[in-house]
Amino acid sequence: xLGLTETEYSRICELLEREPNGVELAMFSLLWSxxxxxxxSRKLLRRLPTEGPQVLLGPGENAGAVSIxxxxxxxxxxxxxxxxxxxxxxxxxxxxxxxxxxDVFALGARPIAVLDSLRFGEPGGGRAxxxxxxxxxxxxxxxxxxRYLLDGAVSGIGHYGNSIGVPTVGGEVYFExxxxxxxxxxxxxxxxxxxDQLVRSAATGPGNVLILFGASTxxxxxxxxxxxxxxxxxxxxxxxxxxxxxxDPFEEKKLLECSLELLARGLIVSLQDxxxxxxxxxxxxxxSKGEVGIDIDVAKVPLREPGMEPFEVMVSExxxxxxxxxxxxxxxxxxxxxxxxxxxxxAIGAVTDSGRxxxxxxxxxxxxxPVRALxxxxxxxxxxxxxxxxxxxxxxxxxxxxSLDGGPRDxxxxxxxxxxxxxxxxxxxxxxxxVQSRTVRRPEQADAAVLALAGDEHSxxxxxxxxxxxxxxxxxxxxxxxxxAVSIDCNGRRVAADPYRGxxxxxxxxxxxxxxxxxxxxxxxxxxxxGNPEKPHIAWQLTEAVRGLGEACRALDAPIxxxxxxxxxxxxxxxxxxxxxxxxxxxxxxxxRAGQLxxxxxxxxxxxxxxxxxxxxxxxxxKLLGHALPDGLPGxxxxxxxxxxxAVREAVRAGRLSSAHDIAEGGLAVALAECCLAxxxxxxxxxxxxxxxxxxxxxxxxxDVTVMLFGEGPGGFLVSGPADALHELGGQTSVRTLxxxxxxxxxxxxxxxxxxxxxxxxxxxxxxxxxxxxx
Numbered sequence: 001x002l003g004l005t006e007t008e009y010s011r012i013c014e015l016l017e018r019e020p021n022g023v024e025l026a027m028f029s030l031l032w033s034x035x036x037x038x039x040x041s042r043k044l045l046r047r048l049p050t051e052g053p054q055v056l057l058g059p060g061e062n063a064g065a066v067s068i069x070x071x072x073x074x075x076x077x078x079x080x081x082x083x084x085x086x087x088x089x090x091x092x093x094x095x096x097x098x099x100x101x102x103d104v105f106a107l108g109a110r111p112i113a114v115l116d117s118l119r120f121g122e123p124g125g126g127r128a129x130x131x132x133x134x135x136x137x138x139x140x141x142x143x144x145x146x147r148y149l150l151d152g153a154v155s156g157i158g159h160y161g162n163s164i165g166v167p168t169v170g171g172e173v174y175f176e177x178x179x180x181x182x183x184x185x186x187x188x189x190x191x192x193x194x195x196d197q198l199v200r201s202a203a204t205g206p207g208n209v210l211i212l213f214g215a216s217t218x219x220x221x222x223x224x225x226x227x228x229x230x231x232x233x234x235x236x237x238x239x240x241x242x243x244x245x246x247x248d249p250f251e252e253k254k255l256l257e258c259s260l261e262l263l264a265r266g267l268i269v270s271l272q273d274x275x276x277x278x279x280x281x282x283x284x285x286x287x288s289k290g291e292v293g294i295d296i297d298v299a300k301v302p303l304r305e306p307g308m309e310p311f312e313v314m315v316s317e318x319x320x321x322x323x324x325x326x327x328x329x330x331x332x333x334x335x336x337x338x339x340x341x342x343x344x345x346x347a348i349g350a351v352t353d354s355g356r357x358x359x360x361x362x363x364x365x366x367x368x369x370p371v372r373a374l375x376x377x378x379x380x381x382x383x384x385x386x387x388x389x390x391x392x393x394x395x396x397x398x399x400x401x402x403s404l405d406g407g408p409r410d411x412x413x414x415x416x417x418x419x420x421x422x423x424x425x426x427x428x429x430x431x432x433x434x435v436q437s438r439t440v441r442r443p444e445q446a447d448a449a450v451l452a453l454a455g456d457e458h459s460x461x462x463x464x465x466x467x468x469x470x471x472x473x474x475x476x477x478x479x480x481x482x483x484x485a486v487s488i489d490c491n492g493r494r495v496a497a498d499p500y501r502g503x504x505x506x507x508x509x510x511x512x513x514x515x516x517x518x519x520x521x522x523x524x525x526x527x528x529x530x531g532n533p534e535k536p537h538i539a540w541q542l543t544e545a546v547r548g549l550g551e552a553c554r555a556l557d558a559p560i561x562x563x564x565x566x567x568x569x570x571x572x573x574x575x576x577x578x579x580x581x582x583x584x585x586x587x588x589x590x591x592x593r594a595g596q597l598x599x600x601x602x603x604x605x606x607x608x609x610x611x612x613x614x615x616x617x618x619x620x621x622x623k624l625l626g627h628a629l630p631d632g633l634p635g636x637x638x639x640x641x642x643x644x645x646x647a648v649r650e651a652v653r654a655g656r657l658s659s660a661h662d663i664a665e666g667g668l669a670v671a672l673a674e675c676c677l678a679x680x681x682x683x684x685x686x687x688x689x690x691x692x693x694x695x696x697x698x699x700x701x702x703x704d705v706t707v708m709l710f711g712e713g714p715g716g717f718l719v720s721g722p723a724d725a726l727h728e729l730g731g732q733t734s735v736r737t738l739x740x741x742x743x744x745x746x747x748x749x750x751x752x753x754x755x756x757x758x759x760x761x762x763x764x765x766x767x768x769x770x771x772x773x774x775x
Contacts, residue, residue, distance in 0.1 A: 002029035015373040023367040026311040030277035037378040040533040041565045044546045052559040062106040064561025066523040075109035076190035078527045078583045080566035085185040088244040089152025093185045095247040097160040100189040102273035108199045108263045109191030115488045116171040117581045121146035121180025149183045158430045163249035168431035169449035175419040181571030186527045188583045201272040202289035203325045210349040213338050214255045214321040216304040221245040221317025251320040258341035267330045274321040280314045282323045288375040293354035299362035300348040310361045385543045386536035398626025408757045415666045417770035426772045440591045447513035448487040452591040483591035485519035492577030497618040498633035499541045503548035503580050508714045510584035512662035515645040517595040518652035519586030521558035528565045531575025541578040555638045595652040597661040598678030604720040604741040610644035614711025620665045621710040641715040647732035656725035663716035669709040671718050673764050682743035687750040
């Protein structure tokens, strides 16, 4: 019931040299849970690249941080709230946003953006019959489970982000059968700080005081980490609803401002947010990092429910709480600031030199454990990966009316209307994407979100560095201001077909999105969402994905600075698709030159750029046709793709291109349609016979127009601009002119086959917005 094995319990007894009491057992069960200890993945994660000249804080802190120049840093991280969201989607998603924001401002960084990566089962009909409100209540009276989870999760994300005043600037949503019983809700946040503002979480200084501030403590979230998030979901999911936390974004806003002012005034030694496992995790991890001990008196913890037992206080996952270490002389000033911001503040314990985690109840000792035993001595397991001999996932159900016999026009319109490609505008319009007035590129304007860096006087201490300027080496005009770009991506279907190459593709997709707006990758975060690692085929997926993740990040000089692992994502019908969600942050020297995906100028030439070698297996069209997943994906030339990224990035930065868009789901034809719709202008495209040889588009040695139009693979970009700009780009990577921007229709012809595809902008738009009611 506590998620511990008999062997693990025996090990606890050995470390304590006695049997644990109830308080101690509850604390061990949480810290030794999969969710907190990463006991099936930690050894794998050691293989990832985590160092680089720009890395300021890497894995092990609340979030990672990289330098962005001029004395500034960006902190960022992605985390999951999958199991809570599958049980209670509104509060699960809302508190997921709240938790990732705390991870960022726990470092001393002011949050400036949120992105979300969502996965649900195949969508049903219209909006769910039940309602989901700000209390999280309500359920679907009609419609599919996916509909109910989608409505709840999107409402929760919007409620929390909009209320706290942090823009949701990007993200992704996929609908696939394997997520039906176990949705994924991954949230990413990033924030800004000066380098000297960054604070670590290690507790130091025996005699220093431990202060808990923020919301009061209740019984919500008890058992969330050890039971709910560290095991497979079953038929009794509804019974686990009490383990889902309840969030209050208005309380978090006060907590954010209080935390940043405490840090700006230099009043605290270290800071840690309270998330999974509550006080147990935050206090013991602070003690472990500082190699000290900690005493906590639970009778001093402000409660919102009477009669809470000591173990309940220690394991509660109530939201909007922070724990800090304060020198005794500063306790009064800290309490005064808490009063100013109207947040609870209480001195609940002290740092000691004992190396032990001691829990007292009004002075009476009720728990006494070595910090090392709690945090560092959790057993780590070796995976036993075995590639499955049979397919893990059934073939998808074919979409009625979609057939290769229908011709390319019908296929294009069907793809534009499909759940994984259709416009998300009705969804993201529920989010405030422009609050804080930084957003330069919003969803559907560019492949990556772009946020201007005009200085952060609100989060900076006195004497902070000047606002970030453009890099003088770029020869930019006066007034240039640097910007950040951020993207989050993963195609779980392609990872399921080939965990190693599919994960490399996910990393390359994120980097391609940054290149399209002119940004150089600085660092990467990841959320590894997988099934039960104790099963050999899942262990194989996880091992191969981590191998691909490490290889791709090394090749791109985009080290991993933090992340999360979410395992046991499976139910009675099987595991989710392996979904290593990748978040990547980059910098561009001038926000005014940020790239956009829409065709912009009549008469511009359109070109296919890069080593694009698409295939149909594992593509979106293959899914619509009901094709099973292939056993593997084609090889990837990472060096050639990286060179293309650099060429596109520099052309965008120099202002030579009018648009840039990487080719992803749906292939070349869908990418062309998206560029037309985003720019509200048509295009005339002619695919010549020698396009195959020039752009490595050969499939089995013979031209196949369906593969050319709708096949998928990494490395391809669609760009538009003057002919001389495309010629210059051709000196750095493969470039093939396809046609020109103009008119009110997308026209595609091919000289070597009887193919003519024509669709007006209105027809493309109608298809692309066909699922508006879904969102």
